[in-house]
Amino acid sequence: MNPSRIVITGTIASGKSSLSQILRDMGYEVIDADxxxxxLLKEGGKNYIAIKKIDAFKGAFLDGKLDKKVLASIIFDDPQKREILNKISHKNIINHINHMIExxxxxxxxxxxxxxxxMKEKFSCDYIWLVKANRNIQIKRLIKRDKIRKDYAIKKIESQNQSLMEEKSDIVFxxxxxxxxxxxxVNRALKDLEKV
Structure with a gap:
């Protein structure tokens, strides 16, 4: 029997990891796509090999090692390069997760x-759980977590369409x-799941 698949997603710095940890503490299996x-980005991994072949990302490799911060800065202000990277990496991530679930x-x-x-490459699931947080809390969490300036944190938050995400989710936390x-x-959501 195939297990029911529930995706946990959310706005940036909303607390997706906190929700995942609550579920792990309760004994549930949570796969972390990151x-x-x-x-897959480790030297010799599928995404490492695929990214290294693309000229646009050559600058992210220093002495043969992938610098993820440099890669992030390359794609953040360039939607075209971000699209290329996502196309390469998302398919490999989903294939790996599907193999784990098998x-x-x-x-x-x-x-x-x-x-x-x-993601353009879609992951097949039964339910979508979205985590959100108050905008000011998001900004504070993001500045603290990523050690970035406030204007950069706001730019990252504004790059996401929260209302569309809420619309497409089954449950919003x-x-x-x-x-x-x-x-x-989480307890309420799990009880609702048992009723299905």
Missing amino acids: LVNRE NYKGNLIFVEIPLFFQ DNSSDLSNLKEQ
Whole structure:
């Protein structure tokens, strides 16, 4: 029997990882697409090899090593290069996740995909759980997490279409408060799932 697949996604710095950790603490299996990508970006990994072949990204390789910060700066202000990178990497990430799920024996699996709505390559799922947070909280979290300036944090937040994401999601979690509030929302969502 194939497990039900629930995607966890959300706006930037909203607390997707916090929601995933709550589920892990409850004993649920959560696959992190960012960790999968990190593996694929290691020297010799599928995404590392694919990116290295593209001239536009040559500057991100220093002494044969991929500098992810340089790569991020190359694609952030250039939508065309971002599109090229996403086309290369997303397919490999999804294939890897699907392979992991094939070997999974449980009846419910969560997959955290931060850029789920931005992906052209679609991941097949049963439900979409979206995490959002108050804009000011997002800005503060992003500045602290990424050690960036406020104007850059705002630019990153504004690059996402939150209302469209909410519209396309099955459940929206508001993580503007504390962890216990988020846990309550998760428990309610899990109870609703049991009724289905």
